[in-house]
Amino acid sequence: MDAALNAHAGDPAAPAACAALLVAAPASGQGKTTVAAALARLHARQGRRVRAFKCGPDFLDPHWLALASGAPVHSLDLWMTGEADCRARLHAAASAAELVIVEGVMGLFDGSPSAADLAERFGLPVMAVIDAQAMAGTFGALAYGLQNFRPGLPWAGVLANRVAGERHAGMLKDALREPDQWLGALPRGTDFALPERHLGLVATGELGDAMARLDAAADALAATPLGRLPVEGLPRVRFDAVAPAQPAPSAPLLAGRTLAIARDAAFSFIYPANLDVLSALGAQLSFFSPLAGEVLPPCDAVWLPGGYPELHAGALAVHVALRESLARHVAQGKPVWAECGGMMALFDTLTTADGQAHRMWGLLPGHVRMHKRLAGLGPQQLTLGDATLRGHTFHYSSCETPLAPSAHTVRPGGGRTASAGEALYVQGPVRASYFHAWFASSFAATARLFLPAPIGFDHG
Missing domain, CATH: 3.40.50.880 (Class I glutamine amidotransferase (GATase) domain)
Incomplete structure (x- = not known):
């Protein structure tokens, strides 16, 4: 069925399907951008077509996602950009790409509309990134709560960030009620940390080693269960076509200017x-x-x-x-x-x-x-x-x-x-x-x- 859908990728009225994930977290500062960009870079450098989006208003995270994916990054927000615009952009991305990655905003359920609202509206499976550097068994409770707080929320699994080592990772995995939800752990380290300042991340253009940081993050992710999954092993999502939220202007109001x-x-x-x-x-x-x-x-x-x-x-x-x-x-x-x-x-x-x-x-x-x-x-x-x-x-x-x-x-x-x-x-x-x-x-x-x-x- 998926093959039949994508066989009509050139038809803007036909549904489209591809692998897709929404990368979320329990709060800001957990490492969503690092993980989303690492996943995009990992698949893009293997020759796959990747499209990334940012949930909510943001100018800085998209710089990193664009560098990682090699394609422009647009915002998805059920209020600011509107549901029809979101649906049209996701449909177009799925028609052209093998993998769609959406980075969430703040915590999974924060804001109105939230990243969870977006995931639910479009059937995007949520992968939760949790900063686990100061926890062990509580990791399991937090992961369970994120997955089950809203019944029926599409779910892909959980990835631990800033982990001290293999023993620590084992404790975190053992804390999960469902071991198959474990997508791996990224270590603490500075070689792929994305620097921050007020308003958010430092833009890629201000760093001479931005791509090196993304490659280091992709290398670390490649050693995890998530990174070892082929694109065919990731959840697939079908996106239905929809007319644009508003058609192109009938009169070019700024023509000649x-x-x-x-x-x-x-x-x-x-x-x-x-x-x-x-x-x-x-x-x-x-x-x-x-x-x-x-x-x-x-x-x-x-x-x-x-x-x-x-x-x-x-x-x-x-x-x-x-x-x-x-x-x-x-x-x-x-x-x-x-x-x-x-x-x-x-x-x-x-x-x-x-x-x-x-x-x-x-x-x-x-x-x-x-x-x-x-x-x-x-x-x-x-x-x-x-x-x-x-x-x-x-x-x-x-x-x-x-x-x-x-x-x-x-x-x-x-x-x-x-x-x-x-x-x-x-x-x-x-x-x-x-x-x-x-x-x-x-x-x-x-x-x-x-x-x-x-x-x-x-x-x-």
Whole structure:
């Protein structure tokens, strides 16, 4: 039956099936990304076609999954991207690949929707990764609880991470009620550890040994029962076809317009799907690197995505030519859409975690300050006229500005309480917020961000 399904992989209306797993954990920091990337790398370097996804909003884990799988990594979120979008992407991946890997978000049952919700909706078998470095018999209780907390949840097994040695691994395996649930153990070690900082993992492009780390993780996984399983021995999942959540725009609303997009280590929080939407809207995309001191290329609008300007504030501050080219762009009434880190760079100054203040680009009045604790986290949505963009927020900084917010985002299902959302600032053609938008949630609202006419913020 599976062979018959995949024989019609070229037919977008036909179901598709392939090996698939959702890699989850009881909490953040257990090693989900390491294991998911190791599994992707192990099969990709054996010549198999692998597609990986990230559950929930995330810009950093996908860097590692993309490097490991050799293919772009998209987000799956039942609220932000929508069930139809998730189903369409999984179907397309299963039609083209031999293995689909979905990395979960936070703990298996954390959030609404959770990774467990995604697994249940699409029949994705869950493989739990548990950091077992400080436990023995309790490992079995935790594994049993994850498997049975929600009756009927598809289940593949459990893998222990950061294990001290063979004796420790044996104790963990013996603690399981069902020994066939044991998929192996990864040792403690630094040769394949993925380094972290605030907001998440360090991006692959910042490490000269990123692929070496993935290969070391894949080598370690190859010695486990999971790693020794051929792709045919992994659970197979059938994905039914579905029409896209929203068809391509009937009118290319950004046709003939060139969008300049900042993209480098300071501004790297870009969903591949967002670029696809801009292209579908007819825009020509032109990338530039603020860190390299590149001035704006000829363009009609600018997108400054999120990232880590606070880690590169000194380097960004010295590029006067870029600051001046941005000022000329704004003076000509051309739009700028700035998200989170992109907005931070637009204020007068930015004070980093070490207390140093840096002059930034001065297109918005005010000051940004980094904090040691999260200042914003969670799903958000922004209404522009009769259209709504879905997205999220995640930041460790706050801004002080004399500007009055032109609007606020709101939490899904949380009413229209401004204090629950992120401020959105408008000054001339500059539109800026801590809000990260998922452009595919509304082609019309996305186009308004990059058009010079008023964009119809709903003041609610």
